[in-house]
Amino acid sequence: MQISFNRVQSLIMGFIIAMFGAVALAGAAEAQVTAFKQAVAEAASRDADIAAFYKANDYKPLWTGTFGKDTQRRKALFQAIAEADVHGLPGKRYDAEGLMAKLKAANTPRARGLVEVEMSKTFVELAQNMQTGALVPSKIDSGIVRSIPYRERSSYLVNFAKSNPNSFFRALPPKTPEYARLMKEKLRFEKLIASGGFGETVSAASLKPGQSGNAVIALRDRLGAMGYLGRSVSPSYDATIQKAVQEFQQDNGLVADGIAGAGTLKEINTSAADRLKSIIVAMERERWVNQERGRRHVLVNITDFSARIIDNGKVTFETRSVVGANDSERRTPEFSDVMEYLVINPTWNVPRSIATKEYLPMMKRNANAAGHLQLYDSRGRKVARSQINFSKYTESTFPYAIKQPPSKRNALGLVKFMFPNKYNIYLHDTPAKNLFSRETRAYSHGCIRLGDPFEFAYALLAKQSNDPKGEFHRYLKTGVESAVQLEQPVPVHLIYRTAFTDVKGGTHFRRDVYGRDAKIWNALQNAGVVLRAVQG
Template sequence: MTTIRRHTNLLHLTFALILTAALGFFAPSSARAEVTALKQAIAESAASDADIAQFYRTSGYKTLWVGSSGKERKRREQLLRFLGDAEAHGLPASRYDAVGLRDKMQAAGNARELGQLEVELSRAFLAYAREVQTGVLVPSRVDRNIVRQVPYRDRASYLVNFSKSSPAGFFRALPPQTAEYAALMKEKLRLERQLAQGGWGPTISSGKLEPGQSGPSVVTLRNRLIAMGYLRPNNRETYDDAVTDAVQQFQLAHGLTADGVAGGATIAELNKSIPTRLQAIHVAMERERWMNRDRGQRHVLVNIPDFTAKIIDNDRVTFETRSVVGADKDGRHTPEFSDVMEFMVVNPSWYVPRSIVVKEYLPALRKNANAVRHIEITDSRGRVVNRGSVNFAKYTEKTFPFAMRQPPSRGNALGLVKFMFPNQYNIYLHDTPAKNLFGREVRAFSHGCVRLADPFDFAYALLSKQQADPEGYFQSVLATGKETRVTIKEPVPVHITYRTAFASNKGRMQYRRDIYGRDARIWTALANAGVVLHDVRG
């Protein structure tokens, strides 16, 4: 970027001389020819891109970048500046080729070449603007369970709005303006500097370390915790209280059981390299760009690999509970998307998904018609079917004509309340009778829906905006034992996300395991697109 800035004044002078001729300060006939050549070059170069072509047709093929005016000088100056800084956002800087554009500016010798350069600058601008605002990748092309609707802006609008804006202000407003994105950028720079200084030192070779131990492996553990910022520098060689506390802090920041013992899972996370963590940061920044939209003053945020569900009010977490998410099996992964919660159902029935009916329950019914007695079998009109009158053995997955339903009860698979944001994936948040699973470190057990550890408290928090006594109201509905729909008067956006790197409320970066392997696929795609890891010296 320094090299680019060093040549800026020379480029402006070059443009000024060429455009002086093109705009008519020499012989009139020559000037007209130059203007014609410039416009024709713009038209021809823009023809392969409908959005760019439309922009220049509408403007009468006026230049946006290469003119001699102060405005255009400022535009190209800021374009080169921000393209040169693309790597700070974890973007594929080679796509925008700021140095190459600078060289072409120097080499432009006539109006035709300037016209071609004009369009090339617009192409680079559009690529950068869209990618820094809404991401480099198309999520669903990387993983079919990332079904998020990215808030893409109309490409032509970038050029139109930029032409009417302050260049620096326009560029600064493109990336996500969230505290999360800023924290990720800060962590990226911190890790790059640490990498330049030699990283975190040797990895820990021991399989398990406990308080009271001493020796070379404990020293390696101590040094790694110091390098990571969890422990103050010291020369002690024993796994003492300070090391125990540092291990606990590390465990809390990595979604591990905070027992202060460096067991296998903890050592595996401690041994992960800075490049591995940087990959997670790059992926998190890309995911943040995919969600570069208003998320709602109040919204629900589910983070799949963090196994949590939170209510956010005005950027502040006002409620949080543990969750169980989809198992790491084909067809059970919880998808990523956003929708709007409209109501909750108290004392819900469980209408068994067709996939579970034919893949899990039908095989059992073929062997024994009285299997899964807690589930009703119903016909197409919702009437309960007498099991004794059905020969289940004659049906296949495709021909089985019945549905299955579990009536409201404390043993219902959905527990006593479910929270609905109707969507085509049939995903929702709900209670569960399997409370023991919430004590696990890794909580991926469901068929895809999100189970909540504290569903009643979650309901009270949601109802607090519309009921003077939310708990009393909810309990009165629950006491009827009847399936009851409770409308949420101000619908709440729900964002189901997947973040293995994110900032905590206190600012320390949190890391989680990539339970579905999604981040690994995203990083591979980003690398294939030209994103590279760097260290930062100085």
Template sequence: MPLVSRAAAVAGVLVVLLFSLPTLAQAQVTAFRQAVAESAARDADLAAFYRARDFQGIWTGSDNAAKQRRNALLAALANAPAHGLPASTYDADQLMAELRAAQEPAQQGQMEVRLSQIFLKYARDVQTGILTPANVVPLIKREVPLRSRAGTIDAFVRSNPAAFLRSLPPSSPEYARLMTEKLRMERQLAQGGYGPSVPAGSLAPGASGAAVVALRDRLIAMGHLERTATQTYDSSIQAGVQRFQQAMGLAVDGVTGEGTMSQINVSMERRMQSVIVAMERERWINRPRGARHIWVNLTDFTAAIIDNDRTTFSTRSVIGAQDMDRRTPEFSDVMEFMVINPSWYVPRSIVVGEYLPQLQRNANAVSHLDVTDRSGRVVPRGAVNASAYTERSFPYSMRQGPSPRNALGLVKFMFPNQYNIYLHDTPAKNLFSRSVRAFSHGCIRLNDPFDFAYALLAKQESDPEGFFQARLATGAESRVNLNEPVPVHIVYRTAFTHVTGKLQFRNDIYGRDAKIWDALAREGVAIRAVQG
């Protein structure tokens, strides 16, 4: 071919290539956007998000913003197990491998949506929990504060990526302390945990031998005893046992009886399960609790008033009995008022389930209660033929008027709710001396109800005690509204921390945390040992 002709041919090819490059680039963009649209189509929130962006990516570009988002997400996912989230769900290494393998525009479009899906799942899991509480334990009536998925990804795109992801977990001091303890326990587990269990059913001061050495070593490993070479159950070991008992909510006597020994021999893995469950529970309540709020921990049998994250009042409590129909539910509400010298309006379930059979046997049974009609008028016992009715057809109610013997005692604290649960006094004071206090029909009984009332009234009365006692002295039922209603949180924590950061553990009285752990394990959450 002549030289001129060959040059012309080459020039012609170059012209074709130059005019093809925009067409090729446009084809790649089209393939990417089409893959994004198709991959997001099954998720309404992501479909709307990408449609508003004309199906442009936020993760897979080569621009600095996309790189920052990718890096921040991968770093957060790598740290997911620290929050008690399943490592298999958030495998950052696997995700990076998939990103590198996505070379074609269509593959990159699919990865774009996959990253958004993982981001939204992580955001939900670390912010408000992996589980839906009521699906695991029906009596957990908590409304989890789920955030809008569309709002979450919109806010993320407008924010600093790393800072946004750091803001997702609960910001409560308790969550931070639990996480710190979890990480510490993981390092300790890699070094042997609590060590061998104590080979004895019980031990008392003065004992010596191999079992005492095992007890000593275990107390040291748990952080309740300074290092010592003693092989005798001396005063130092006794003090360590007392510290352990206090951390477990046990009777503090310094003697390692059967109950204390069974708790000492609980494995570190089991304790870590409780901590991880507590972190999940913190995520379920990831919203402002109120500068002043009431915190009722069922497993600890206590009710406390919290002001600006500090406990300003605490009292022992009695909770619902362990029968399935008496267990206290978990929920949050707002306390609006108290009733001094209250009447007890017997719940329908108790009227027909407990008292109707007694009335059918003896018309004068439960004589301390009035039988009332639909209008609230007292019906003479002789006019009530209880045997003529069934549980469903019994037309009467029952009520106990104000008195020191009233089932509610002399004051009740009301946060109206559909479960008919409230806090109240009780004439059965002897129950508060027991270590396990599960005896009520579901309501929370208080050991120091008057002091509890004074603490609440102190915000609105110059002389709260005098105000309360004056109302009490009348003997008449009296409603006192709280000028500033107080949030109430009825919770269930078998693991929690003292403000010093020290872990406390309690028994799983209703077996709820065991069910939650099983559900978390099914999601892939696992105990891990981490080399320090």
């Protein structure tokens, strides 16, 4: 069968037109891809980490594609933003509404590329905030010198791209029992606030067993709202109320005498909202230490005036402590380091700030002042005071080092525990034993004094000695300064928590001795964190 010339010509022309149509469609698709990639490259260029991620992935979409995985990622991101408030994070910072509006309005490849990068920036900020905190601690208070365990920003995108989206977000916050209990308490207090909080405050200067009246009724009802009393209609300060007051005092670091004195009533009258603020701050602080803390570690809570040894999550030793006084040069800083050794019969090398600001003025008035201290020149030679004209020196020109030799009167006592750091902070004994009986124990120059230093040493040495007490005292009896290495160095964490929990789920509150938590709350509030009242 022959095909006419016209028919052949028609078929050829149709083929040519189809080819050009396909090429045109391909060209249009390629142009769209190119426009998207160019927009991504342009928007990401101002953020090196995000730019590197997209470059390594040929500028392919993570959020704005049409594949099911992209849809899951978008949904997981917006869900995580919606739950930011649950973690005490500033939900408004992530602007879910604005992001969603831009996403819906992105009807061109370029617009999609721009919102793609914006979603990645929001994601990285949220992920980092959930894992290591919404604030930069050193910007809040100069005493918070902690190294935050920040992860590489690009790692969030890399790992998210190959993870289950929901599982990825669940893995970000701290996995410690403390964080979980704080979250639970946060929700409890939000419900409590929604139902009226702790009720009427107690209008009295002080109350004690045997009294009665409206103030005692307010005390009774307030303790009941806090969970320290069952239902009661007693108008008098009876044994049941006294016991409840004692329990409250124990949970709040107060002398547990069962008498509602001025200090106790101030704490009892603290509102549920203020307690919730402390819990939210504690959650932020927990994110700042979101890393492995050591199967065995030492935990010093500055506000609690305590030092503990923790083994596999359990407190195996606890003692009272004295911390830095509340002034600009004495407050104990917050950081973590590693204890390497202890020094028995230590020499006190007086810090220069103390030598020049405290002892030099004394010696100017009386050359023989503080006679328990010895002076040394720059070559380490002991210098007699009679050879020194103290009046000619200032804080900046004083050339001598001041030391106190080992003795029971030594300012460091008979043992110190060293985790070498640039802040010259360590744990140590003290001859001033009377301070440990006080309710508030902020008196030192910054180091942490221990109430039971010998027992603390025994507990540390028990891991490497069959007779830790005997070994310790063999060194002690010599009267000579001796360094004893820890075969397994122990991490030390100096923390500051005005709210913390126990294994039974109870929450303990402490006074904000340095005012640091107030600063943190203000910063969180300025960032957008709000107190919520949640209906039960």
